[in-house]
Amino acid sequence: MLGASTSLPANVDSIGTLVGVDEEPKDFGFDRASLKAAGFEGKAGQTLVVPRTSGPPLVAVGIGERGKLDPGKLRDAAAAFARAVGQQARVAIRLPDTGTVPPAVAAQTITEGVLLARYRYRPYKRTAVQEPPLEGLTLVTSPENLEEVEQGVVLGGVTARVAGLARDLANAPASLLTASRMAEVAEVLAKSSGLEVEVFDGEALSELGCGGLLGVNAGSAEPPRMIKLTYRPKGNRGKAVEPVGRIALIGKGIMFDAGGLGLKPNDLVHATMKGDMSGAGAILAAMTALSQLGCKAEVTAYLMCTDNMPSGTAMRLGDVLTVRGGKTVEVINTDAEGRLVMADGLVLATEQSPRPDAIVDIATLTGACQRALGVRSAGVIGNHQALVEQVKASGERTGDTVWQLPLDQSYRAELESDIADMKNVGGDNAGAITAALFLEEFVDGVPWAHIDMAGTARAESDSGWRSKGATGYGARLLLDFLMGFTPPTASRH
Numbered sequence: 001m002l003g004a005s006t007s008l009p010a011n012v013d014s015i016g017t018l019v020g021v022d023e024e025p026k027d028f029g030f031d032r033a034s035l036k037a038a039g040f041e042g043k044a045g046q047t048l049v050v051p052r053t054s055g056p057p058l059v060a061v062g063i064g065e066r067g068k069l070d071p072g073k074l075r076d077a078a079a080a081f082a083r084a085v086g087q088q089a090r091v092a093i094r095l096p097d098t099g100t101v102p103p104a105v106a107a108q109t110i111t112e113g114v115l116l117a118r119y120r121y122r123p124y125k126r127t128a129v130q131e132p133p134l135e136g137l138t139l140v141t142s143p144e145n146l147e148e149v150e151q152g153v154v155l156g157g158v159t160a161r162v163a164g165l166a167r168d169l170a171n172a173p174a175s176l177l178t179a180s181r182m183a184e185v186a187e188v189l190a191k192s193s194g195l196e197v198e199v200f201d202g203e204a205l206s207e208l209g210c211g212g213l214l215g216v217n218a219g220s221a222e223p224p225r226m227i228k229l230t231y232r233p234k235g236n237r238g239k240a241v242e243p244v245g246r247i248a249l250i251g252k253g254i255m256f257d258a259g260g261l262g263l264k265p266n267d268l269v270h271a272t273m274k275g276d277m278s279g280a281g282a283i284l285a286a287m288t289a290l291s292q293l294g295c296k297a298e299v300t301a302y303l304m305c306t307d308n309m310p311s312g313t314a315m316r317l318g319d320v321l322t323v324r325g326g327k328t329v330e331v332i333n334t335d336a337e338g339r340l341v342m343a344d345g346l347v348l349a350t351e352q353s354p355r356p357d358a359i360v361d362i363a364t365l366t367g368a369c370q371r372a373l374g375v376r377s378a379g380v381i382g383n384h385q386a387l388v389e390q391v392k393a394s395g396e397r398t399g400d401t402v403w404q405l406p407l408d409q410s411y412r413a414e415l416e417s418d419i420a421d422m423k424n425v426g427g428d429n430a431g432a433i434t435a436a437l438f439l440e441e442f443v444d445g446v447p448w449a450h451i452d453m454a455g456t457a458r459a460e461s462d463s464g465w466r467s468k469g470a471t472g473y474g475a476r477l478l479l480d481f482l483m484g485f486t487p488p489t490a491s492r493h
Contacts, residue, residue, distance in 0.1 A: 001136045002157045004149040013088035016059040016081040020066035047084040069099050071109040078113025079465040090136040103145040107152025115160035116465040121171040162285045163472035169281035170470030174256035174274040179225040179305035186227045194291030196230040212340035215321040217306040219314025224306040231290045231299040243298035245487035248349035248356040252338040252363030253280030253305030260308050260334030278457040279362040282474030297485040302345035308337045320420045330420040338365050339438050346442035357487035362451040368431030370455030377401045378456045381436040384447035386488040391449050400477035412437050447488045
């Protein structure tokens with residue numbers, strides 16, 4: 001249970017207080033020197049649990065310099081608190097003066113930090129001692145801020161739920177979350193979330209001419225699925241209203257990426273390829289909250305789902321695939337499959353009527369992007385700067401940060417093929433850019449932004465609000481982006 005209050009609940013197991021450097025908390029009964037002697041200086045990420053003979057323990061949580069607080073630092077501080085009290089089910093945090101961070105935003109980010117840090121995916125662990133689930137979180141604030149804080153707690157609960165759903169999907173074993181099962185999950189979630197859903201099987205995809213998705217699926221015993229989700233804003237009494245804009249989302253849903261005939265190594269890194277559907281998972285998760293939050297834009301999503309497996313029927317090097325719309329692609333690398341399935345979705349998005357004002361795709365697309373940017377920021381590339389700026393702003397607000405890479409047309413020649421319209425990979429360098437240039441071929445001039453989340457989809461250890469395993473990256477970013485979407489009208493570059 002989440003909530004806000006002007007006083008401490010009677011049944012909490014621990015009470016957190018945010019403490020800056022050179023500050024002396026009034027609630028602890030210790031002076032600054034005593035806290036420092038115990039190893040607590042108020043630095044960001046520090047915690048000190050002070051047990052008491054009566055009443056729940058007090059937890060000092062460092063936030064660094066209070067004057068430099070921002071939502072990201074509050075989210076991280078809340079995560080540090082959550083990890084310090086990981087064995088406790090009911091916790092409270094005193095919400096102090098947060099300076100330039102409005103109370104509602106502070107409450108939202110603190111709620112996110114606690115819930116995301118306490119996330120665990122352990123449905124199959126039966127022997128290990130498990131942390132108890134979090135049963136209650138209360139933010140204690142002043143009476144004048146109570147209403148804003150309550151609103152922030154509610155919103156933080158929604159956004160954390162969205163990220164948790166994306167994590168669940170990406171953490172699920174690929175033997176259980178197949179493309180067919182992903183479609184079934186989407187149908188259930190759509191029904192409870194006010195979404196329209198259409199599922200396209202292999203026969204329907206063949207009729208649509210989706211040669212990219214079918215080509216990648218050719219080596220798999222599991223059939224493919226394209227999942228089309230549609231959200232339409234509604235006004236009073238559930239009547240449809242004119243949207244502020246229309247946007248299409250395309251998600252890479254490679255349920256397990258073995259690399260096709262270009263088999264990946266059998267190592268710990270590639271054992272995580274069940275998460276190669278994280279882009280599709282982030283979209284599905286984000287869309288489950290649109291009706292609840294009253295999104296004013298119309299959103300259509302295409303989740304392109306299949307395995308990429310080796311077999312006697314798998315696509316081969318030199319094969320030519322015909323993507324929706326007729327463009328032909330020579331397969332030079334069977335492990336560059338994500339762009340092939342997404343190409344079909346991009347073309348379908350451009351064919352919508354009315355045409356979308358913008359297209360955003362999200363994918364664990366290239367190792368090159370991870371090598372360039374690491375594991376904390378995804379890459380974003382687009383053909384319309386105003387749209388890219390909206391994505392960047394949402395990344396900053398949510399902590400799902402992006403860094404813009406150039407759509408450098410000088411690399412386009414590397415995609416030229418001798419026997420088809422284009423190849424599916426470029427040269428040895430600038431792999432994230434050539435992958436984006438490949439995708440741009442299918443957007444037909446519609447304002448478009450591409451998010452390459454290859455490095456950010458997974459955390460190898462607990463770090464801040466990122467729990468080990470799937471991070472749920474992109475779900476909160478997309479939700480924030482969709483809630484504030486404005487059709488781009490500025491100059492393209």
